Amino acid sequence: GSIAEPPDPAAGQPVFDYLASEIFDRRDARTQDFLMRTAFLPQMTAGTAREVSGEERAEEILAGLYRDNHFVTLRRTQPQPVYQYHPMFREFLLARVRETLHEDRRRAALRTAAAAMEATGQGEEAVALYRESRDWDEMARLIGAHAEAMLGQGRGETLAHWVEDLPPEARERHPWVEFWAAASRAQIAPREARVRYEKAFERFRALPSPDRTGMALAASGAMDAILYELDDFSLLDRWIAILDEAESRGVSYPSAAVEARVACGMVFSLTLRQPQRRDIERWIARALDRAREVPDPNLKMFVGLLCALTLMWTGLHARALELIEAMRGIAGSPGVSPFSRITLKNVEAMYYMLTADGKRCMEAAREGLELARTAGVTTWTFQLLVHAYGGALGVQDLATAAEFAAQLDAQSARAGRLDQCLYHHFRAWEAMLRKDLMRALHCERTALRMAIEAGCPYFEVLCRLALAEALAECNDERRCIAHLQQLRPVVEGIGNHHLEFTCLTTAGRIAIEHGREHPGRTALRRGLALAREYGYAHFLWWRPEAMARACAHALDAGIEVETVRHLIVRRGLVPARPPLLVEAWPWMFRVRCLGSFELLRHDAPLAAEGKAQRRPLEMLKLLIAQGGSRVPEEAVTDALWPRVEGDSAHRSFTSTLHRLRKLLGEDRAVVLHEGRVTLERRYFWVDVWAFDEVFAQIETAFRGSRGEPGA
Incomplete structure (x- = not known):
């Protein structure tokens, strides 16, 4: 084979060095100098070799070495062919450089080679050469020039290693490299990133002429890291104060992108740490306005999604959904990172959790978890699981909730304190259910x-x-x-309307149920007025039975009747003890038996005329007469088909039960279990049952007035 190809390793380094020496030593001094100066280049065009060595015959020398199979390969690329020394030949040449060139000349040659690599777009090779030449200032400059693009390409680890290679004094002189190192770690090691952002901020501030842009970006970066860490939001106070002070001085930002980042940092920082501030809405508008001017889809999504998150927690669900839908449109754009897509799924899952759409919540969470697994990005994994857990609890799917809880158990010890807060909050919610x-x-x-x-x-x-x-x-x-x-x-x-709705309805119900009726009704009136105004129908720790009791109290007092009736129907609410004496309760079925028989569905007469409906109605009347609970099949067949026995009676029973359910339009209203039939009381108001309830209350009151036992 050609000696331009790798030699047989068995031949050994001495054999190779002998061959390389033969080729090198037979060259004139100018060619030897050319070979040593170009040995720093991992690959080169003839033009690059000429620039680095100063040798006008560069192309002739390289072409001759390639033609003679002297350890040079050639790739015929466009617009210029690329030459490359065999790795072992290159090592031989570099050894000669160390032997023959003074350290200053060697480092100068390295810097020249690095500049040539940089000029041809080979940044990584240039960084390596600047590192070897110990030209830290040039290396820092080059890192800063390439950092943002590298982060966009997902090469943050490489960037962080480059910064680590710089000595401390170089990082002191070049705070931007510390900033980019922080940015490279923000999503995977937020605590480390936060410390780096703090260092970068102090170094920007300590410059003879403080770098205001760098300070602003380091402050917003520190805010981002605190968000990703989800552990100690008191750390945000310092950065909020710094940016407030900058605003009071009338700071101007060099670009829409910088201003969008800063405004976005203020949005979520104020929401999480200082929600009483009245300028959050202004910061949201500012962040979104500036983000519209930015071409970077990842920045657009970051700003849009964090603003949506703020709107959700403040109860402005419709506006949050508009932003989420806009971000979905951007998510398919070229250059959108996996992190941005995972963040979208996390915010979607949160939205559906807060609006009681359990199915979509769990779908979004599972999609986000799969994206995270594929991309190896774990920033939002715990949050995705928590939101899915909350989504399942919100629709009382306890079996699925337990599955998500088991996954969270394995990770909770490593979670930040806010994630742990949500985890235990939902654990308590599940326990209450x-x-x-x-x-x-x-x-x-x-x-x-x-x-x-x-x-x-x-x-x-x-x-x-x-x-x-x-x-x-x-x-x-x-x-x-x-x-x-x-x-x-x-x-x-x-001043959060959704939080007020949550607290007022819960506190109002508790007050009424503990004998403080007037303040309880006042709280319910205020809370349910917010539900009417903003369309609220859910909150975390929603318990259907408890909320049904709150609704019953409200209807009994004539509070927001239409809003409450709509809420009951929308969420399928019913107390453990059906509120038969609450006239305004929106029963699916009302049955009047005292006097003429009447069957209504949603307060409208149910079309139940004709011979085909006779038997189903007779079955309904019989079930009511028998108390409506766990009526044996035999009792029904004996009453309705006294002369029919065995299988024939059972077939008649089964057919009539099917027709009754079809007539009602709700299979769950009539339950057959272990040969016994029950009218599900959450669906039925029956005047006979209401009469029994009134009579029982009168009897209890009478016995109580006489001091009888059991009163």
Whole structure:
């Protein structure tokens, strides 16, 4: 074979060095100097070789070496062919350089080669040469020139290694390299990134002429890292104050991109840490306006999605959905990173969790988890699982919720304190749905501690409210009221309508159920007015039975009747004890038996005339007469088909039950279980049952007035 090809390793280095020496030593001094100077180049065109060596015969020398098979390969690329020394020949030449060139001349040659590599777009090779020449300032400059593009290409690890190779004094002189190193770590190691952003900020500020752009970007970068860390939002106070101070001085930003980043950082920082601020809406508008001017789709998505997140937590769900849909349109654009797409899925899952669309919530979360697994990006993995968990709990799918909880269990110890807060908050929610009050109290106390340590007022309110609710269920009224009193000034200060709806409806129900009817009804009236105005129909820690009781109290007092009726139908609410005496309750079916028989569906007469409907109606009347609960099949067949026996009677029963369900239009309204038939009371108001309820209340009151046992 050709000696331009790799030699047989068995031949050994001495044989190769002998051959290389023969070729090198037979050349004139100018050619030897050319070979040594160009040895620094991993590959070269004839023009690059000429520039680095100063040798006008560069192309002739390289072509001759290639023609003679002297350890040179050639790739006939366009617009110019590319030459490359065999690796072992290159090592031989570099050894000669070290032997013959003074250190200063060697480093000068390295710098010349690095500049040539940079000029031909070979940045990585140029960085390596600047590193070897110890030209730290040029290396830092080159890192800064390539950093943003490298991050866009997902090469943050390489960028971080380059910065680590710089000595501390070089990083002090060039704060931008510290900034880019922070940016390279923000999504995968946010705590490390935060520390680096802090260093970059201080170095920008310490320059003889402080770099205001760098300071602003380092501040917003630190905010981003704190968001990704989801651990201690009190750290945001410093950066909020710094950017507030810059705004008060009338700071101007060099580009729309910089201003969009800064404004976005203020949006989520104020939402999480200082939600009482009244300028959040102004920051949202500013962030979105500037992002529209930016071509980078990833920055557009980052700003849009974090603004959507803020709008969601403040209860402005319709506006949040508009932004999410706009970001979906951008997500298919070229250059959109996996992180941006995963963030979209995380925000989608959060939106559907907060609006009780469990199916879409879990779909978005699963899609996000798959994207994260494929891309190896774990920033939002815990959040995706938490949102799916909350989405399942919101629709009372406890089996699926348990599956997500099991996945969270394995990761919770490594999660930031806000993630842990949500995890324990939802654990307590699940326990309440399962009627496990002691576990709910234990988990919610942990959630509250995490919310306080994380420094997030919004979640502290949610946890105190949930803890108050659990304590109320345990009849610990004193501690319940203490938590409600603590959260009240915070809620009033925040001015978040959805949070007010959540707190007022819950606190109002608790007050009524503990004998404080007037303040309870006042709270319900205010909370349900917000539900009417903003279309609210869900909140975290939603418990259908508890909310059904709140609705029953509201209807009984004539509070927001149409809003409450709509909410009951939309969420399928019914208390454990059907509110037969609440006239305005929107029953699916009303049955009047006292006097003439009448069957209504959603308050409209049900078309039930004709011979075909006679038997189904007779079955319905019989079931009501038998009490409507667990009526044996035999009792029905004996009454309706007394002269029919065995299989024939069973077939008649089955057929008539099917026709009754078809007539009603709701299979779940009539339940057959273990040979017994039940009218599901959540669907039926029956005047006979209402009469029985009134009679029972009168009897209880009478016995109580006489002091009889059991009153």
